[in-house]
Amino acid sequence: MGKKYFGTDGVRGLTNSFPMTAETALRLGMAAGRHFVRHTGRHSVVIGKDTRLSGYMIESALVAGFTSVGMDVFQFGPLPTPAVALMTRSLRADLGVMITASHNPYHDNGIKLFGPEGKKLDDETELQIEALMDGGLSEELAAPSDLGRAKRIDDAQARYVEIVKSTFPRNQSLSSLRLVIDCANGAGYKVAPTALWELGADVIPIGVEPNGFNVNEDCGSTAPGRLAKEVVKYRADLGIALDGDGDRLILCDEKGRVIDGDQILAMLARHWHKTGELAKPAIVATVMSNLGLERFLEGEGIALERTQVGDRYVSERMKETGINLGGEASGHIVMPDFAPTGDGLIAALQVLRVLVDSGQPASSVFRVFKPAPQLLENVRVTQGKALLTDAGVLAAIAEAEQRMGTSGRLLVRASGTEPVIRVMAEGEMKLIRSVVDDVRSAIERAAA
Template sequence: MRGDDQMSGKREIFGTDGVRGLANAGAMTPESMLRLGMAVGRVFKNGAHRHRVVIGKDTRLSGYMIEPALTAGFASSGMDVFLLGPLPTPAMAMLTRSLRADLGVMISASHNPYHDNGVKFFGPDGFKLSDETELEIERLMKTSPDTGRAMSADLGRVKRVDDAGARYIEFAKAAFSRRISLDGVRIVIDCANGAGYKVAPTVLWELGAEVKAIGIEPNGFNINQNIGSTNPKKMQDAVREYRADIGIALDGDADRVIICDEKGRLIDGDQVLALIAKAWKKDGVLKGGGIVSTVMANMGLGKFLEGEGLSLERTKVGDRYVVEEMRAKGMNVGGEPSGHVVLSDYGTTGDGLVTALQVLSVVASEGNKVSDVCHNFEPFPQLLKNVRFSHGDPLGNADVKAAIKAGETKLGKTGRLVIRKSGTEPLIRVMGEGENEAVVSAVVSDIVSAVEKAAQ
């Protein structure tokens, strides 16, 4: 069942960001992927024309199992399949539109370890699927696949596309102003041994930077392993060792980014959002009078934006909800503290490399150090702890509810709590934030203790 209590629709397969789980188990077996491909094919075949689907993946070993299973499902439903190989998730969103496909597929579990994998889908407009479409896919997976099979003469064909990486490289470079050069800028880029391991260093080098790339030796098992945006220490150490001007760490599918300055100090997604909002407002290109983030965004970001005369619209956790709010409010900047930033002037989903290029654009144009440019506000003390559970609903426990209520009382109007089930893992996430760090720590600890007892 979906590990997220924020949605009214009950899911058995889809979560916050597509389908995800342990590879070769549960929903991520070849049999399930075959049925998934057939069901999705039935949903997206909507006319007599030849339908096409593009498939990309990250560097996990299990991608070699999942890709052919999905391919067989799509071909069985009569869809032509274009295999693009290892590419970032944002590249798949872009290429779905560029190649005039009816559907885009990214095989990746993002920042998760190698033993997990997942599947993300993009419609012909490059946006992720709606809740209603995902529920329809799940419904069809439970029905007989016979009605969705194509006749022998109508089976889909399969083809590899060799220049997909080059297409994305040119797309990403176009997001950087031609009036600015990265000549002389020393950059450490950490590709997490993931989907961006080829294209990301190439883009930076072709824009003139001096590039030191790490996390570019994937072996099927080392994606996100002590490296990348969720483990940025190697990136920070490399910045100090090579005296770089900036460090850029992507995650496994390169749709999010964490940056560090020349001193090795981390700059999270909230600071990046503040920087881009301020710069785009100055250039007159910020739309909607503000930005969109989630309930996890730091209160300091909201205070900073208020001082700039801008608004902060909050959504449920998940980039798809950020994008929905951006489209509804006519805004072109949104994202999450994790570094998943969506810039709709350039793409329909988060793009770690394009986001980093926006930061580099401001740094290069102002001629200042990253430490001067990227620290725009002092964040409120914030603490996030995760509690793993294997069964039941710990958040429904009376003692947990009492601990949460007591915590809200202690924090008062100067703080807040965000407690939710993860949409991608069996975790309860407990986040506390407020002006008093000691109070925040005590409140979070009390709630975590109550959840741990309830989860036993």
């Protein structure tokens, strides 16, 4: 059965349009609250958000929903998504909520939910919550004497900074490094520069002036151009870019060249394999990770397991297999030894640990494999997944796969966070350009 509200990563959409309305947020708070009541006595939920203007509206609706079914609400204010996951576990809450649309522009917003262990919900749980949302919620309201309370946690940011710093070796310091950190005008705009400075780095922060409208605007992990320029300008040792909710990490070396999540995974996998920190000779990535990563890992004696797109699917596979390193090319780096979900700031500290140990420039440390030529195009559509069952589209995909044979890869998928179909191919550039053009044209014809 398909989902009505939840997508690849929570509920997400254009603010004040279905499903991202105050009414949906209210019903989601009521339904999720009822689902996660696990014991007698008081029940609690923690809520964080990024810097979007619409966060105030969505937060107020969620608070009303949760308190109406008897849950106490602890509000953090602006705080990264992984911080909310960590604090859900730390405060022993029944549920964690992050209000964010991640890397999307300000006019979108979303709601991510975490279970009591700080992990993202599985598909079955999301379907159960959706069923409650469309059911008789008025019958689940708490008695007047059992209504929940709402409280601001003023030191949430300081708590998270201390948790993050504890993942960095006590016998190491960042005092030898000059770092540029781009916080995407998002949820990490205070905590990320603070944590790096307290560990000794010379920190140059950018993307730290949120105004409700500029989250991810020409900055952050999805637009690292400004970061690259600032790294070169200030002769920094490394550039660090987070996204709007702080769960992605993209780097720039001292020459201003971008280092994506695949390169970060390759570097960490090789290093951890040598130091014995890799629980198994394997990591988990998604179908979007570059073929060059897979070939590099094979040469290092490390297997690559692929999942569908979404860091929660990476996390689920890691839990099933006991693998302790995984992520996505987009910059989600999942390390359950340190955090229950992907954390851009903690991942940055693990990267910096390797950089400090090496004594070498970032350009030598973080570029460990040559990526296979890859081409990705996003076809904006309104029909979504339905187009992927169109006969003409299926025929174009089949023909493209036959042309590519075993020399490369073709992936066509509907985005779970945006109204687009992504067409990605890897292999010889002239061939993949032709293949992507043909499949894109077939999708556009079907959508017309």
